[in-house]
Amino acid sequence: MHLYRDLIKPQLFRFDPEDIHHLTIRGLGLTGQVPGLPGVLRSAALPRTPELRQTLWGREFASPLGLAAGLDKNAEAVPAFGAMGFGFVEVGTVTPQAQAGNERPRLFRLPEDSALINRMGFNNAGTDAMRRHLEGPRLCPVWVNIGKNKVTPNEDAAADYRRCVAALYLVADAFVVNVSSPNTPGLRALQAAGDLRALVAEVMDEAERQRVRTARRLPVLVKLAPDLHPADFEASVNAVLDAGAGGLIVSNTTLSREGLRSTHQGEAGGLSGKPLRERSTELVRLAYQQMRGRVPIVGVGGIFSAEDAFEKILAGASLVEVYSGLIYGGPSLPAEINRGLADLLRREGLSSVAEATGLQAD
Template sequence: MHLYRDVLKPQLFRFDPEDIHHLTIRGLELAGRVPLLPAAVRTAALPTQPELRQTLWGREFASPLGLAAGLDKNAEAVMAFGAMGFGFIEVGTVTPLAQSGNERPRLFRLPEDTALINRMGFNNAGTEAMRRHLAGPRLCPVWVNIGKNKVTPNEDAASDYRRCVAELYPVADAFVVNVSSPNTPGLRALQAASDLEALVREVMDEAERQRVRTALRLPPVLVKLAPDLHPADFEASVDAVLAAGANGLIISNTTLSREGLRSEHRAEAGGLSGLPLRERSTELVRLGYQQARGRVPIVGVGGIFTAQDAFEKILAGASLVEVYSGLIYGGPTLPAEISRGLAELLRREGFRSVTEAVGAHSI
């Protein structure tokens, strides 16, 4: 019997998902403050197999498995998530000013489809609060996913992204430019190739400006794309990201598609994540990898619930992978389970490292 999946999850799923989310983050925040506990738990949770280790952007990752943005929006529980054995954590999306997001209810479980729908709307406490939360210790790299405030028009969006970089530069191990959430009106329009290239250049320029000002190490800048782009638009967006000099791609965000869903909540507005996104996101990772031709690392996200799911994205071209819905359905032991299973799969298939497996099925 699995304690979380068989005992705790059925009870938690009886209550409002956002209430449970806030309660969980608060509990994890408190657990992360217990002296020595997070580091001890991480030592037990994180596999030590050398196959899982790789160096990207001059930084070492103990595991290719990370936590996707959206779960810890304000970076309140980075110590506890690090203790679960993640190789890295992505927090946010954060905007310069605090904002409440969309009206509730705005988060829905779809258990029949092993999925979630959210229309949160970048609810967060703003960059000032996040900087305070990230001022303390961490157990693994923490990436900051940045966006624009809802009231900021698209023509002024770059100023919001630049402000996020300027205010969080000293505490971010990487920045992720989010132009692909479906829950901020007009945001996805920024994925248009010309707009996207200009925006990413602004972010890169601000990062370089802060590097000079602070003399701190330059963090990589990645761009997160949506899975709903027309193939020609997806190709153009990838080209724009590369032309702007970004350091990586995250493929993909949530989808607006509802194909094949069975849950009573299937018609709710918002972005769909979870198992229904698995095949689509893996295919997009493959296309992005083939187009980028190894120029930048790709982070694969969407529908990862098992080590096999993670392995398929790595074979398609992902150097790193992220989970969100999988953690909701699989519980806090999932990161360790996936990492151990991934190490076994690498050995079984004759790969000496994650790096060796990246894109092996996309050549």
Template sequence: MHPYRDLLKPQLFRFDPEDVHHFTIAGLGAAGRLPGLPALARRLSLPDVPELRQTLWGREFASPLGLAAGLDKNAEAVTAFGAMGFGFLEVGTVTPLAQSGNERPRLFRLPEDDALINRMGFNNGGMATMRRHLEGPRLCPVWVNIGKNKLTPNDEAASDYRKCVAELYPVADAFVVNVSSPNTPGLRALQAAGDLRALVAEVIDETERQRVRTARRTPPVLVKLAPDLHPADFGASVDAALAAGADGLIISNTTLSRDGLRSVHQGETGGLSGRPLRERSTELVRQAYSQAGGQVPIIGVGGIFTAQDAYEKILAGASLVELYSGLIYGGPSLPAEIARGLTALLRRGGFQDVADAVGRGVQNI
């Protein structure tokens, strides 16, 4: 019997998912402040395993498994999530000004599909609040996912992204340019190749400006793309991000597709995440890896519930992977379980480490 999946989850799933979310984040935030406990928990959940370690952008990652954006929007529980054994965390999406997001209900469980639908709308406490939270301790790298405020028109969006970089530069280990959420009107239009190239160039220019001002090492800039782009548009967006100088690609965000769903909530508006996205996101990782030709690391997101899911994305070209829905369904022990399983899969496949396995399932690279 699994304590979370068999005992706790059935009780939690009786309550509103957003209420449970806020309660959980508050509890994790408190747990992360207990002296000595997070560091001890991390040593137990993520022992030093050479096969899982790799260095990207000059930074060491103890595990390729990260937490996807959206779960810890305000960076309130980074210490506790690090204690679970994640190799890195992506927090946000954060906007310059605090905003309440869309009306509730806006988060739905689809247990028959191992999925979630959300239309949160970038609800967050703003960049100044996130900075205060990130000035505390952390057990692994923390990436900051940045976006624009809902009321900011697209032709002024770059200013919002630059503001987030300027405010959070001292506390961010990487910036993720989010132009792919389906829940902010007009945002996905910024994925168009010309707009995307200009926006990413602005973000990179701001990181360089802050590097000169602070003499701090420049955090990498990554771009997160949607899974719903037409193949030609997806390819153009990948090229645009690379041409602008992006240091990595996150593939992918939530989807508007509802193919094959069984849940009564399948018709809810918003972005779908979880198991139904697994195959699509893995195929897009493969396409991006082939197109990028090893120029930058790829981060694979979508439908990771097991070590095998993570392994498949790594073979398809992902240097790192992230999960969100899997944690809701699998519980806090899942990162440790995936780390153990992934280690076994790498050894069984004859790979020296994660980096050795990246893209080995892709032909003609």
């Protein structure tokens, strides 16, 4: 019997998902403040496994598995997520000014599909609150996912992204440009190649300005949606490269509802979880074929097991992220995936994640 999946989850799933979300983040935040506890738990969840370690952007990752943005929007529970065994944690999306997001209900479980639908709308406490939270200890790299405020028109969006970079540069380990959430009106229009190239160039310019000021060099990654037309996806990837970004995250949530069975399938918002797995893996493969190692790819979408994570690595992802899988699998999932990935690498005669990356991309 699995404690979380068989006993705890059925009880939690009886209550409103957003209420449980906030309660969980508060509880994890308190757990992370217990002196010495996060480090002890991390040692058990992520023992020193050389096969899983790699260096990207000059920074060491003890595991290729990260937490996707959207779960810890305000960076309130970073030590606790590090304790679970994640190799890195992505927080946010954060906007320059605090905003309430869309009206509730705005988060829905689809248990028959092992999926979630959300239309949160970048609800967050703003960059000032996130900076305070990130001044505390951490056990792994922390990436900050940045966006624009809802009231900011697209023609002024670059200023919002630059403000986020300037405000959080000293406390972040990387930035992720989010132009692919379906829950902020007009945001996905910024993925069009010309607009995306200009926006990312602005973010890169601000990052360079901060590098000169702080003597720290941080990578900037861009997160794309899975719903782009193939030609548009290719153009957007080229735009990301042309603007000088350091990496690509594939992919955000989808608007597709194909094959769903749950009663909430008709809710508006972005779908995440198992129904996204094949589509996101195929996009990882296409991006890898197009870029051929020019920048690392982070694969996200439908990862519930070590086999799911390994599938994306073989398709071309250097790193992978989970969100919905953690909701359905519980806090032991990162440790399970870490152990499983190490076993899969050994079984295939591979000495590292880097050696496995892209082996099945063609």
